[in-house]
Amino acid sequence: MKHWGLAAALVAAPAAAQLGEGARPAYPAVPSLRERAVAVDASLKDRLETVVPAIMRERGVDMWIVVARENFEEPVIATMLDAESFAARRRTILVFFDPGKGRPVERLTVSRYGMGGLFAPAWDPARQPDQWKALAAIVAQRKPKRIAVNSSAASAYADGMTLSAWEEMNAALAPADRARVVRDDTLAIRWLESRxxxxxxxxxxxxxxxxxxxxxxxxxxxxxxxxxxxxxxxxxxxxxxxxxxxxxxxxxxxxxxxxxxxxxxxxxxxxxxxxxxxxxxxxxxxxxxxxxxxxxxxxxxxxxxxxxxxxxxxxxxxxxxxxxxxxxxxxxxxxxxxxxxxxxxxxxxxxxxxxxxxxxxxxxxxxxxxxxxxxxxxxxxxxxxxxxxxxxxxxxxxxxxxxxxxxxxxxxxxxxxxxxxxxxxxxxxxxxxxxxxxx
The missing domain is CATH 3.90.230.10 (Creatinase/methionine aminopeptidase superfamily)
Known part of the structure; x- marks a missing residue:
């Protein structure tokens, strides 16, 4: 994955500490809650800018739609919330779009609430009250060739698209866009497993x-x-x-x-x-x-x-x-x-x-x-x-x-x-x- 800078990102192996009697480890410094929140957001921004483009291009997907509801987070969105957002709010829809030619992957949130500045707000309920129609307009405007949603019979980590969300999304999409939707069981796993x-x-x-x-x-x-x-x-x-x-x-x-x-x-x-x-x-x-x-x-x-x-x-x-x-x-x-x-x-x-x-x-x-x-x-x-x-x-x-x-x-x-x-x-x-x- 040349675009990920894999070779440059490899971390040298740490010293092989031998733990046991005579080698009781000292406590590392434990960051404060505020310091941890800063670290979480910095790490998430880094992952969104590096991991997401890599796995989407690896899978040949130019749009990835992830959907969750408040107190029913799907596994991917739960790890994409900023440190001060403990749960999805109402319905949260995230959209990743790869415009190609090496340009950055666009990150949008089709929801009422911001996402810590990590996703660009893309829904104004005052102009379009229907959240699914707002999503459909985003899809139609960008004309993706392959639209992935998280769906898997094998892994709970990749099975985040619920039946109701699937039905409502497809009802809102234009027929041509609906035909481009694929139920993907790999993107979610790749996001979660990649460090x-x-x-x-x-x-x-x-x-x-x-x-x-x-x-x-x-x-x-x-x-x-x-x-x-x-x-x-x-x-x-x-x-x-x-x-x-x-x-x-x-x-x-x-x-x-x-x-x-x-x-x-x-x-x-x-x-x-x-x-x-x-x-x-x-x-x-x-x-x-x-x-x-x-x-x-x-x-x-x-x-x-x-x-x-x-x-x-x-x-x-x-x-x-x-x-x-x-x-x-x-x-x-x-x-x-x-x-x-x-x-x-x-x-x-x-x-x-x-x-x-x-x-x-x-x-x-x-x-x-x-x-x-x-x-x-x-x-x-x-x-x-x-x-x-x-x-x-x-x-x-x-x-x-x-x-x-x-x-x-x-x-x-x-x-x-x-x-x-x-x-x-x-x-x-x-x-x-x-x-x-x-x-």
Missing amino acids: SKRELADYPRIVGTAQAIIAEGFSNAAIRPGRTTSADLVWWYREKIAALKLETWFQPSVGIQRAGAKGMLEGDTVIQPGDMLWVDFGIVTERLATDTQHLAYVLKPGETEAPAGLRAGLAAANRLQAITMASFREGESGNAILARARTAAIAEGIVPSIYSHPIGFHGHAAGSAIGFWDNQAADPRGAGPVRARTTWSIELMAKAPVPEWGGQVAEFRQEEDAFFDGRRVTWLNGRQTGFYLVR
């Missing part, structure tokens, strides 16, 4: 904030062995997120694996020395989500590190991360990448479960999936292509017996956020390679 240069500059700090919160929770600042329960730690994480004026897109999970105990212990189970702790944790700030899973070990009296069997299990999960990342190929399906990674891992004696997914505006974001925890075979949700300039949660698990636990099989779950530039996958802010130790 801009500015987002890639901000994302490591955001991921680092999530990692720092996890590390503090996996310490004696939050855990008193013999007293603190799994549920206590879950709510410690929620309180910490709120104290930092951040958001989360899911309730954190904290689980305990213990010698002699079957499965994952949660809820009112009290954390004890000798336990392996697991957390699944995510935050959202500046509209970017994180998704992280880390492990901790609660030291027994006299211990200075986790048992060798646990450390070997974490090393196996780290190796599975490397295998999965090396299996990425631009343009291949998530299913193909899953199969390649599983074959390579099994050949090395690893017992793998891979369930990696895109991340960005949503935690489980738009794009092709690479496996599911409950399905390690090909899946329709993994049939789409994996594209460059996308961000990923490399989520997986290696199972391994722990000699110190009498050969009991433990699950070593890991999840870290990463960037795929089309050639290789790199961590956004490092990964965990050693247990956090709770004393």
Whole structure:
């Protein structure tokens, strides 16, 4: 995509921080709410000027119409609102028009309210009370050859055009223009999954904030062995997120694996020395989500590190991360990448479960999936292509017996956020390679 300036926009891979005991990450500076709003609007302006032209030309579309209603935002419009607009107002119609010959893509809003100066107002209700007829006039004036609307049977992210909006729009359009409308299932996904240069500059700090919160929770600042329960730690994480004026897109999970105990212990189970702790944790700030899973070990009296069997299990999960990342190929399906990674891992004696997914505006974001925890075979949700300039949660698990636990099989779950530039996958802010130790 030469017009996107892809080569110039590639961001150097961050240093591969090794997280764990002896490497507890410090908190990055957390911007104020006002600073975050400024950053959101600047990032959105950048995306509208770079991502939108790229994906429209990639799809051969010269007009893209996106429609939403108040409190029923479709996924694309929800990410195109300025930082001070929390929802669409009444009915919001956005129009993108590419006049061709390398000229800028025109951005219009056919609605009663402005859009933070990012879209030019294109409807005067005093002159034309009917919003759909105003849209039809815009279309007729510009004479687009191919008009895309978001419609998909496969992905909720691309299925934003409701039946009522479809019927009303088509009733207003002239017959010739109506014939040019195509139900597109790719533009929305491309908008949502594509990361801009500015987002890639901000994302490591955001991921680092999530990692720092996890590390503090996996310490004696939050855990008193013999007293603190799994549920206590879950709510410690929620309180910490709120104290930092951040958001989360899911309730954190904290689980305990213990010698002699079957499965994952949660809820009112009290954390004890000798336990392996697991957390699944995510935050959202500046509209970017994180998704992280880390492990901790609660030291027994006299211990200075986790048992060798646990450390070997974490090393196996780290190796599975490397295998999965090396299996990425631009343009291949998530299913193909899953199969390649599983074959390579099994050949090395690893017992793998891979369930990696895109991340960005949503935690489980738009794009092709690479496996599911409950399905390690090909899946329709993994049939789409994996594209460059996308961000990923490399989520997986290696199972391994722990000699110190009498050969009991433990699950070593890991999840870290990463960037795929089309050639290789790199961590956004490092990964965990050693247990956090709770004393």
